[in-house]
Amino acid sequence: MELIKTISELSSLPAPSGFEDLAADRIHEMMASCMNEVWRDTMGNVIGVKRSRKAGAKKLLLDAHMDEVGIIITGNEEGFLKFQPLGSLDPRNLPGSEVVLMTDPPMSGVIACLPPHVLSAEEKEKVIQVKDLCIDAGLSDREASEQIPPGTPGVFKSGFFRLGENQFSGKAFDNRVCVAVMLDALSKLKDRELDVELYAMASSQEELGTRGATTGAFSIEPDYCVAIDVTFGKTPGSPKTGTYKLGGGPTIGIGPNINMKLYNRLVELCENNSIPYQIEVMAGQSGTNAWPIQISRGGVATAILSVPLKYMHSPIETFAVSDAQAASDILVKLLENWEYPAEQI
Numbered sequence: 001m002e003l004i005k006t007i008s009e010l011s012s013l014p015a016p017s018g019f020e021d022l023a024a025d026r027i028h029e030m031m032a033s034c035m036n037e038v039w040r041d042t043m044g045n046v047i048g049v050k051r052s053r054k055a056g057a058k059k060l061l062l063d064a065h066m067d068e069v070g071i072i073i074t075g076n077e078e079g080f081l082k083f084q085p086l087g088s089l090d091p092r093n094l095p096g097s098e099v100v101l102m103t104d105p106p107m108s109g110v111i112a113c114l115p116p117h118v119l120s121a122e123e124k125e126k127v128i129q130v131k132d133l134c135i136d137a138g139l140s141d142r143e144a145s146e147q148i149p150p151g152t153p154g155v156f157k158s159g160f161f162r163l164g165e166n167q168f169s170g171k172a173f174d175n176r177v178c179v180a181v182m183l184d185a186l187s188k189l190k191d192r193e194l195d196v197e198l199y200a201m202a203s204s205q206e207e208l209g210t211r212g213a214t215t216g217a218f219s220i221e222p223d224y225c226v227a228i229d230v231t232f233g234k235t236p237g238s239p240k241t242g243t244y245k246l247g248g249g250p251t252i253g254i255g256p257n258i259n260m261k262l263y264n265r266l267v268e269l270c271e272n273n274s275i276p277y278q279i280e281v282m283a284g285q286s287g288t289n290a291w292p293i294q295i296s297r298g299g300v301a302t303a304i305l306s307v308p309l310k311y312m313h314s315p316i317e318t319f320a321v322s323d324a325q326a327a328s329d330i331l332v333k334l335l336e337n338w339e340y341p342a343e344q345i
């Protein structure tokens with residue numbers, strides 16, 4: 001599997017929180033080629049299992065959420081569509097963005113903005129609210145009501161382009177980059193016999209509060225979990241702490257959300273195999289699926305592996321290929337060299 005090709009394909013699919021079907025179907029297919037069994041559960045999670053060679057082996061779950069931030073149409077005013085966000089969007093970044101509305105066939109729209117010439121000095125200063133924004137799909141009010149009814153979801157228009165040698169920019173890299181990383185690792189492990197029962201979950205509705213992972217972890221009942229997600233890339237003006245250099249390797253989380261033995265194991269594997277990594281201190285809520293998974297049922301030994309991403313939740317999210325590749329390499333090493341008997345936790 002070529003990682004970049006998979007990222008390009010998966011990130012192009014419109015699949016916002018609660019409307020993940022298009023991504024789920026493709027991920028299901030990809031997982032089916034390297035797992036023993038794959039299914040979709042009630043919450044829409046795609047879950048696969050690769051049986052262990054050992055009878056009664058412990059269960060390890062790889063989790064990466066597949067939903068992306070998006071919008072949902074609430075109505076129209078004279079053909080201009082009103083909407084609410086699905087997930088967290090910064091309204092300051094929205095005017096001027098192109099969107100794809102998930103009608104059949106999909107329709108294009110642009111988030112309307114006023115020319116600067118007509119704005120008063122006061123209006124230029126004002127923080128715009130989502131409720132004051134609208135989408136122009138070039139329709140009359142009647143056409144809009146018929147063709148794009150309330151409840152129609154939408155996403156940022158897809159783009160996938162290279163920046164420099166090592167980076168790509170586009171939409172939905174949060175978190176399809178990590179879904180692709182997970183699938184890449186699974187495909188490399190396809191013909192390997194493992195000492196753990198390996199579960200992989202492309203989870204739904206993370207952007208609305210880690211919802212798919214919460215129920216998915218409950219039903220899978222894993223002993224260990226590695227949650228794979230994106231983290232904040234360093235950019236001009238970004239905070240000095242809590243942001244990570246693109247190309248510096250994926251981050252390995254440390255803090256109360258993370259099992260220290262799993263953390264140490266991941267660091268050790270990186271050191272022993274010359275895989276670049278960065279340490280990410282997570283003092284409390286990690287903002288990832290690891291948060292609910294760790295306290296699922298009787299508790300799960302959980303680790304967090306993250307790919308630094310610039311411009312999160314925008315149409316120009318940007319990641320470094322080498323970080324994604326290194327994240328896949330770490331997962332492969334962890335599973336190939338599983339030395340983590342339950343007694344040690």
Ligand SMILES: [Zn+2]
Pocket residue numbers: 174207313
């Ligand atoms: Zn996100």
